[in-house]
Amino acid sequence: MxxxxxxxxxxxxxxxxxxxxxxxxxxxxxxxxxxxxxxxxxxxxxxxxxxxxxxxxxxxxxxxxxxxxxxxxxxxxxxxxxxxxxxxxxxxxxxxxxxxxxxxxxxxxxxxxYPPLTFPDAPGVSLSAADLARALGSVRYAASNEAFQAVFRGLKLERNAGTLRAAASDGYRVALCDVRSDAPEAPPLIIPARSVDELLRLLKDGTVRLLPGEGQLTVITDRARMNLKLLDGDFPDYERVIPKEIKLTATLPAAALKEAVGRVAVLADKNANNRVEFLIQDGALTLTAEGDYGRAQDTLSVTQGGTEQAMSLAFNARHVLDALGAIDGDVRLSFSGSTSPAVFEPAGDSGYRAVMVTLRA
Amino acid sequence: MxxxxxxxxxxxxxxxxxxxxxxxxxxxxxxxxxxxxxxxxxxxxxxxxxxxxxxxxxxxxxxxxxxxxxxxxxxxxxxxxxxxxxxxxxxxxxxxxxxxxxxxxxxxxxxxxYPPLTFPDAPGVSLSAADLARALGSVRYAASNEAFQAVFRGLKLERNAGTLRAAASDGYRVALCDVRSDAPEAPPLIIPARSVDELLRLLKDGTVRLLPGEGQLTVITDRARMNLKLLDGDFPDYERVIPKEIKLTATLPAAALKEAVGRVAVLADKNANNRVEFLIQDGALTLTAEGDYGRAQDTLSVTQGGTEQAMSLAFNARHVLDALGAIDGDVRLSFSGSTSPAVFEPAGDSGYRAVMVTLRA
Incomplete structure (x- = not known):
């Protein structure tokens, strides 16, 4: 040879x-x-x-x-x-x-x-590789690497009519991303998050074919084939934590919010969930954090909307930064109350949403 | 305030x-x-x-x-x-x-x-910061981070008439770098290698002043002062391992040698000092390495000199790569025998020399 x-x-x-x-x-x-x-x-x-x-x-x-x-x-x-x-x-x-x-x-x-590896081939469901990468890549952070329940270590791929949705949750937050798909409705698949990391490396450009099989998903690109073992189990019903009635919104550049949260988080108490307080009032978002060494405060201008005039909530700074990672341009924060989950999403319609629980007072 | x-x-x-x-x-x-x-x-x-x-x-x-x-x-x-x-x-x-x-x-x-920190001030000895950085930076790799003998964890600064020399050794190799200096002759100083790493960060441009004191060296730049604790002890007499009679030389681009050694070293036996054989003959340098998984060979053209026609030696690949790190352009390898130390130095006169022991057959 x-x-x-x-x-x-x-x-x-x-x-x-x-x-x-x-x-x-x-x-x-x-x-x-x-x-x-x-x-x-x-x-x-x-x-x-x-x-x-x-x-x-x-x-x-x-x-x-x-x-x-x-x-x-x-x-x-x-x-x-x-x-x-x-x-x-x-x-x-x-x-x-x-x-x-x-x-x-x-x-x-x-x-x-050497064990024979077989890669099924069939037309399957075709999809834009970039879209699938965006859906999986945007929500990957919200899956847990350690959770006791296996489904929290997986990403759910929902195949609805006209839409493919990737969802991930670790029990404290949910991330969702919808992309267009012509594929027919079909049962959801749960892919281990660590396998998603490797799948993402295959997804560059062109189209990708998905072939769900018995306990596995085969993904075919023009230069590679991958079989991924799927997770069993029921993914939590995250719909019920998405707030329906929004009472206050605040819109501001995502980059400015990332920087300011990163800044005040330096003083946040690592033993208290990196707690950062958000106060929205009079067109301003005031962030505060307090720990053993002192107190930090940062003020940002926002475009305020909704029926309530002011609201005060607390989040885990780490989770806020994760949620903002997939957002460029302006971010819209939607609140339904101080103790209800909040939604962070791009101000334009990108299909991505992050839902986060608030920390208790 | x-x-x-x-x-x-x-x-x-x-x-x-x-x-x-x-x-x-x-x-x-x-x-x-x-x-x-x-x-x-x-x-x-x-x-x-x-x-x-x-x-x-x-x-x-x-x-x-x-x-x-x-x-x-x-x-x-x-x-x-x-x-x-x-x-x-x-x-x-x-x-x-x-x-x-x-x-x-x-x-x-x-x-x-807070303990009062005092930084002596006096005219001291002035030197180009870039020269001092080159001298110390070129030989730093040869100092040991772990050796039992403290002096092997230090860099020797020799103050001779007209020349400042930095020297480092871990007992298996010696690196030397000479730079010009107008300072008078004075006793050598031994600076801990880890302190040299921090000192190098201060040395950018302009001049630097050295003020040796009791068990410490003070270094003054235009924006910072540093006191470095010195090491006691006798630095090994490295002069006696530098070969005097050179029987064969080989000159080639340092970058090509680095790449080739890195390549064959993949197969070198980690438990046998990453042994790489050098054979110089007929204007060619042949590198070979052998380990559990196979055998690697690489051939490079060299400009050969000296009285002997051929020579075969073995080195630790890691040490060869370290020695070549400070060399740009062409490198000249000088050999006095298969079992005598060899010298690797830039083909032009840069003041830098690496002396390495050969591995036994």
Missing amino acids: NITVTKKALTDALSLLERVIPTRSSNPLLTALHVAATDSGLTLSGTSLEIDLQATVPAEVKAPEDFTVPAHLFAQVVRNLGGELVELTLSGAELTVRSAGSDFKLQTGDRDS | NITVTKKALTDALSLLERVIPTRSSNPLLTALHVAATDSGLTLSGTSLEIDLQATVPAEVKAPEDFTVPAHLFAQVVRNLGGELVELTLSGAELTVRSAGSDFKLQTGDRDS
């Missing part, structure tokens, strides 16, 4: 696979990368058991062949090569990697023991 | 002090920043007991005053302020920090208990 491939294409594909394939495992087979060379190029595959990933790389292949190599070592070797073209030659169990003045001989693994 | 200072000048000075003042200490006084406001501006001081640092900041001061504040909290508050000007007002034990729409009230500390 003799394979010629560009270093750039190979490195790009390996950088995706490197994140999925574990560096260490009690089963060393799992640390391997499977490479299949065919007339249509190279197919690189790997799995973390939670995620199966397969990436295709254009290559000139003289004779079809397949082998496994230690994934992270191979990626490190390729990344450090000096030339633009990489030549791969398999001779027995030894893989030769050549480029410019370099010559690497790597021991390949036992390809027959 | 009412002090007006630019956020930029205050932040620059605080960023230096923040690195020296500990974030936590069994003696909370040491985590404080001392601020003295006088007609000539603000003087900020702090100490890690190893290093005393004082920085001056131009400021408009209405009435002289001094106070202490928690250093890291104060720096974080100032860094996050929104305005370009910062107003400081002391009222009793409370410091008010105001800028744009922000108003911070910070508790100050007990200024009377």
